[in-house]
Amino acid sequence: MSQLALWRSGSARVLPGFGLSMGISVLFISLVLLLPITGLFGQLAGLSLAEYWAIITEGRVVASYMVTIGAAAVAALVNAVFGLLLAWVLVRYEFPGKRLLDALMDLPFALPTAVAGITLATLYAGNGWMGSLLEPLGFQVAYTWVGIALAMAFTSIPFVVRTVQPVLEDLPAEVDEAAMSLGATDGVAFRRVIMPHLWPALVTGTGLAFVRSLGEFGAIIFIAGNMPYETEITALMIFVKLQEYDYAGASAIASVVLFVSLALLLAINIWQGRFVRRLHGGKG
């Protein structure tokens, strides 16, 4: 209590609204975010450590981790390249249709995932527009892990574009010019001068895309095929446990995804903070 009073009187408290905003934030976070999460851990409390371990390391579940992480990694990497390309083109070039392309980038965020799911499945099935082109070439997308990666890539592409874009915009023209005036070719200048500035944003964007892909269900389930050990994603395993009334099991697997995702988000935050501090001085 006295401590509270102490930092309340600190010099940072010039602006009004501390109590109000703190009150609203804490109340909201407690009620909307934390309280329900306790339900999840309440379910976990009913499990012994051995049971918990058995559930989360069950062969089929482990296989689903592999599928999910593998596809999410591929999707994230594809998005890193594709997203970087799009951000570059949108920032650096003027061309007809640019504003349209820019607006299109947010489509996957705006489009409900279920809609994306059935649409992608329709497009890439053997008799769909894309599928009928690709399958004769021996390239099957729907009902393979490629389809899973595709759906993941679709739903998470804006993360990369929208985090890289502003950084690229803020990069002064002089950086380009300095590199060129020193004799660097485009490739070298891009690799050695521009990329180092983009790394934090690119890694953050790709990381967010990856985290998002880990949890995605609606868009993937239609195109995945859901074959055990091959194309079952972890979110489906949670869904299966729910179907079996196995709330504890569902919670256990959900907790794995939750912990991995939170750990990744935290790592991204910390890494990014450190990087930004390094470039902008401060407590270097």
Add this chain to the structure above:
Amino acid sequence: MSIRLQNIAKHFANTQALEPINLDIHEGELVGLLGPSGSGKTTLLRIIAGLESADRSPQPGKILFGDRDVTNVHVRDRRIGFVFQHYALFRHMSVYDNVAFGLTVMPKKRRPSNGEIRARVFRLLEMVQLQHLANRLPAQLSGGQQQRVSLARALAVEPDVLLLDEPFGALDAKVRQDLRRWLRRLHEELNFTSVFVTHDQEEALELSDRVVVMSNGRIEQIDTPEALYRSPINRFVFEFLGDVNHLEGNVHQGVLTCGDARLNVDLPDGNEELLLRPHEVRLAEQPSAESHLPVTITAISPVGAEVRVELEADWLAKPWLATVRHADFEQLQMRRGQRLFAHPRQWHRFPNAESKVTEQSRVA
């Protein structure tokens, strides 16, 4: 390496940033491009660098470095060193890596060995007195230090010409002074051809072998600092190169009158505007036969080699500035509110600013 510009012009959308320009810069010369913002000086510098391209129509211009036609040579192949206004250091690289960058990106066959790069970078850092900061990141340096790194970086590739865009614009007065002197010395030591842009006339006059005065995309005058100051070719140059006092009035039978002020001039009848530099105004307690220009002191600044005195009068639209020797200052016991008489030692007159022809002056 000499620089020769022939018929260089530049459009941005509908505005003419540069009218067709011809300019010769001799080998080893340090040339300042001086002008107010929007005069085209930076554009011209960037065209020399190859960061902008000059207009190809109606007539293609030409840029020669020595005998080499570089008009269509990409900036990276022009062998220039460019120092940016805001340094443009690579924030993620150490001081050492910044300076070494140009060497490490050379094609393999031209690239010096690692040891040689190292030696050369340290030689440059020593020259700019920053060898002890080689491992720092740019964010950890002061503005002046960053600018020196930027200079070292530009010099590392041993450019044919060194181009500097407002190199000291973002620094405080004291640091500017030091850097200016230091750059001048460096230039004399290494004897490369340099072109720099500035909007500060003092800087231009102090540093340059020759100054190119620009306005509205045109070159107004090219001359040595001395010639420029003594004989400005037109009113713009005159006004841009230093403080100016205006005296406007009607001339009738060899006497210019303006309110209760009078000055004998050898001019035909009509309206006239005379221009005077602050050092061309002498102050005395009495009027003379030649002039009757009563003024009142409103401000005094005794800092520096001379005392700067601000003068006001009913007949003046804008206050005058006079510089007075400390001895005179003490002798007249100048103080604020004191009434004195101004005596022009010399005045200038540009009767037709547009045609920029005449320059007249007269010893009073």
Add this chain to the structure above:
Amino acid sequence: MMRSTFSRTGLRRSLLAAAIGTAVAATAVSNTAMAQERELLNSSYDIARELFSAINPEFQAWWQAEHGEEIAISQSHGGSSAQARAIMQGLRADVVTFNQVTDVQVLADAGLVAEDWQEAFDNNASPYYSTTAFLVRKDNPKGIESWDDLANEDVQIVFPNPKTSGNGRYTYLAAWGFAENEFDGDEEQIQDFMRTFLRNVAVFDTGGRGATTSFIERGIGDVLISFESEVNNIRSEYGSDDYEVIVPPVSILAEFPVAVVGENAERNGNSDLAQSYLEYLYREDTQRLLAGFNYRVHDETVVAEFADQFPDTELFEVEDVFGSWEEAMENHFEGGALLDQLQRR
């Protein structure tokens, strides 16, 4: 200054508009909810939507005629297990019409449904039944006639995941029951057969309709396995020329159990309505309607009328082969049980 004031009013105006819109829309929704008097909620399996959309108006008319009361009926459809779970968590359904006994039993165990629910209505509280049948492509190119044909090497099967779908569980149990009979209970042979059978699955959709989409719309697999009623409905929906229905000589009896969710019905004041609604399913007219949807029914008259439509098949019950539903669930479908073992790679 002008500009910023301008856009600030713009902002305020759009927020105001949003608020008004909310209020209007909210009233609209509550109005539709308020308009009705008594309302019965039927929680059912996901492919029964058309069926009950046909039955409900009949019942409403009948009830009006009998009791002079206008009532409303809402339908909730989903995976049968998901529906049971929702009711346990508070979905206020008055009656359940499921496709799996276990899902009703779960409710009984939770005390929401009377323990003797199977005695509350005729035929084990199953007003209609079906079996598992095959839908194959035109002219049956792979010559599929019975379960053993499904284990052929070049056959690709589509049926929903037994883990997530009651429909899929029936298919699995039917195949197992067939094998049990075929191999005289030789566990090793049965498991080998089942392993091959499961390996031939091309896609495991989470529900019956997803499997249909994969088979029909995406053109995957040689045979779709689903309820007899469902495969017939699909065939009439998508063209009788392109598909054929094969009812295997041996298959499983799929009961469609119904029950009153006593606690909810009481609370909603719908006990009488709920009871009547389920009884209504046994009436001759309704049975005819059900047969029209390709379900097998018990009413003698209707059975005779529709005799052509339902080939004679040997139907075994879950209890015959697996002891009880509980044992079937425990031994086959729970985590790490036989299904998981058979699918292990």
Add this chain to the structure above:
Amino acid sequence: MRRIGDAPAVRRLLIGAALLLSALFLLLPLVAIFAQAFSQGVMVFWANVSNTFTLHAIGLTLVIALLTIPVCLVFGVALAWLVTRFSFPGRRILQTLIDIPFAVSPVVAGLIYLLLYGRNGWIGSWLDTHDIQLMFAWPGILMVTIFVTCPFVARELIPLMQAQGSREEEAAVTLGAGGWTTFRRVTLPNIRWALLYGIILTNARAVGEFGAVSVVAGAIRGKTNTLPLHLEQLYQDYNAVGAFASAALLALIALLTLAAKAGLEWRAARQEAFL
């Protein structure tokens, strides 16, 4: 001005690649939705859209979105104000906590609400004895929608308010402005575009949420069916055209959202250019 990658060949190659990939990857699905929706003609599409259940689903979806937005708005602004204008222990933790909804799979989000507020949950059982039903009714849908959308406004505002610093607000306070006045007259004009963008994202997600809502909605047609749930049911009922008609409606909302966002950005950019 010359910049890296300005060579015409490079330019053309990159723009071409970006356009081609975007067309295949982003535009084609969009086209496919409308193509499917109208595959049996406008009349069939219209019949599907004007169906009572579809209309109800549209209404419910919009109401949920409109109720969600103010809640997320208040929370987002309060949190952003708190973490960017004050320093206190636990600030970083608060900032990470709001990422929880991003880390939780939507199905799990629905589940945890069900476990808490469902009939067997420890709050739900109390509510049940008082005959208050949250799950399987519109309040439940609203609650999970708020859960999944609450980070958007805060996430838009925090970086911006951090970058802007609190100097202007401090100036306002020294001039005697009260808290509310300071916020309304100084802060709000600076953050309004980010705020609107946050609202647009919130709206998009609120309209489109499927996984979390499907767990708590109970799927009662004409009562607790939101548009995405309705779409899924139609799809399940072999009514692909109907499903894609709903999908087209949702895509239309998505497109309007994108247009609104592009419009805002354009306006913001123009305003910046004037300043």
